[in-house]
Amino acid sequence: MQTGYNFRLGNKIFSGGTHVMAIVNVTPDSFFEGSRASLNDVARRALRAYEDGAEVVDVGGQSTRPGAKAVSCEEELARVLPAVKAIRRESNMPISVDTFYPSVAEECLKAGADMINDVSCLSFEKMPKIIKKYGASICVMSDAREAKGELLEFKRRSLELAVNKLLMAGVKKERILLDGGIGFNRSKEEDFLLMERYGELMAKFDLPFLLGASRKSMFGGDVKDRLAPTLKSTAYAHELGVLFVRVHDVKENVEVLRCK
Numbered sequence: 001m002q003t004g005y006n007f008r009l010g011n012k013i014f015s016g017g018t019h020v021m022a023i024v025n026v027t028p029d030s031f032f033e034g035s036r037a038s039l040n041d042v043a044r045r046a047l048r049a050y051e052d053g054a055e056v057v058d059v060g061g062q063s064t065r066p067g068a069k070a071v072s073c074e075e076e077l078a079r080v081l082p083a084v085k086a087i088r089r090e091s092n093m094p095i096s097v098d099t100f101y102p103s104v105a106e107e108c109l110k111a112g113a114d115m116i117n118d119v120s121c122l123s124f125e126k127m128p129k130i131i132k133k134y135g136a137s138i139c140v141m142s143d144a145r146e147a148k149g150e151l152l153e154f155k156r157r158s159l160e161l162a163v164n165k166l167l168m169a170g171v172k173k174e175r176i177l178l179d180g181g182i183g184f185n186r187s188k189e190e191d192f193l194l195m196e197r198y199g200e201l202m203a204k205f206d207l208p209f210l211l212g213a214s215r216k217s218m219f220g221g222d223v224k225d226r227l228a229p230t231l232k233s234t235a236y237a238h239e240l241g242v243l244f245v246r247v248h249d250v251k252e253n254v255e256v257l258r259c260k
Contacts, residue, residue, distance in 0.1 A: 007208045007243060008174045009056065009137045010094035010114035014208070018238040020254050021056040021096065021246040022049035023214065026079045027071075043086040050093045053254030058117055058246060059083050060098035073101040081107055088112035096139070102126040109134040115177075119143060119184070122162045128169035138166065139210055141179035144186065151190050152197055155180055156204050163207065177243065178209050182233075183216040191218040195233065199240045208243035215248055231256050 007014045024045050026038070046057040061079035062071035071079075080097055081104075087095055088111065097108040100120035105127060109116070115137040118127060122140055131138045140162040147154040159178050166176055180201050185191050194201070195213065202209050213219075213233040215226040227249055234245045234253045238260050247253045 005206065005208050006174055007137070007177060008172075009096075011092075012055070012094060014055075014243055016241075016243075018234070018242055018257055018260075019056070019244050020054045020250055020257070021058050021210070021244045022046070022052075022054035022250045023060065023246060023248050024049065024057055024083075025060040026083045027060060027062055039082050039086065042083045043090045046087045046093065046095075047091055049250045050091065052250040053258075054093075054250045056094045056096055056115070056244070057087065058096040058098055059087070059113075061104070073103050076101060077104045077107055080104065081111060084108045084111045084113050096137075100124060100127070102130050105136075106130050106134070109136050115139060117141075117179075119179075119181075121158050122165055125165075128166045128171055131166065131175070132170045135175075137175040137177065138171065139177040139179055140166075141184065141212075142181045143184040144181060144190070145184055147186065151185065151193060152201060155194070155201055159205065163205070173207070176207055178205060178207050179212060179246075180209065182211060182213040183218060188218045188220075191216070195236070198237075198242070202240060202242070209240075210244040210246055211237040211240075211242045212246040214246060214253075227252060235260065 059080050061076040095113045096115040096117045097113045098117040099105055100118045102124050105116045117139045119141040121142050142155045142158040144154050180194055182191055214230045215223050219226045219229040234256050237245050
């Protein structure tokens with residue numbers, strides 16, 4: 001089990017255990033309808049997630065599912081910035097913003113967000129400087145959908161490169177969280193391979209990890225019927241010492257963790 005770090009997010013320090021990050025999407029095409037929220041409803045949804053046991057809310061302004069249509073930084077900002085402001089007016093809970101655009105990240109951090117969740121593994125070179133400038137936290141994810149070669153080695157190299165970029169920009173190690181990228185691989189078989197070997201990937205870094213498998217297509221069937229395997233993945237994440245699970249169903253996943 002991975003231990004021995006202090007991850008700083010907002011005014012909180014996470015030094016162990018497995019914690020829940022709630023998904024709240026202000027986009028009309030997120031793959032799970034239950035995660036979608038309107039601007040009028042987003043603060044209430046975030047507060048309900050917090051009351052249900054989530055310790056962070058992750059706000060997304062575009063879908064990154066396979067085949068999703070890309071959204072411009074201007075459109076994404078128009079969606080997420082009002083959402084961040086609305087949540088911050090109502091709560092001091094840590095807010096993460098799911099974006100890989102540096103301009104979106106900067107405006108949201110100005111508005112009170114605490115972390116950027118970059119699923120592109122720092123594809124835009126300005127992102128580390130933005131994180132450093134605002135003293136923010138960052139989660140970087142490895143996307144292997146276009147990867148060449150062996151999966152785990154690609155994951156290790158891409159995350160290692162991202163960590164080095166952050167450290168060279170002056171981002172403190174205690175502000176860095178990693179995500180192996182379940183659902184962002186070349187096949188469902190690779191998704192399950194990564195899940196099985198997640199602990200092996202984690203062992204290559206002296207940094208905390210997030211696992212995001214909630215209701216993903218690797219589990220098959222209709223998205224509405226994927227809660228049970230999601231809960232199993234959360235229990236597995238706890239066994240590995242994963243610091244955060246990013247989920248749609250807060251109450252149910254929190255209950256799994258409370259039983260551990």
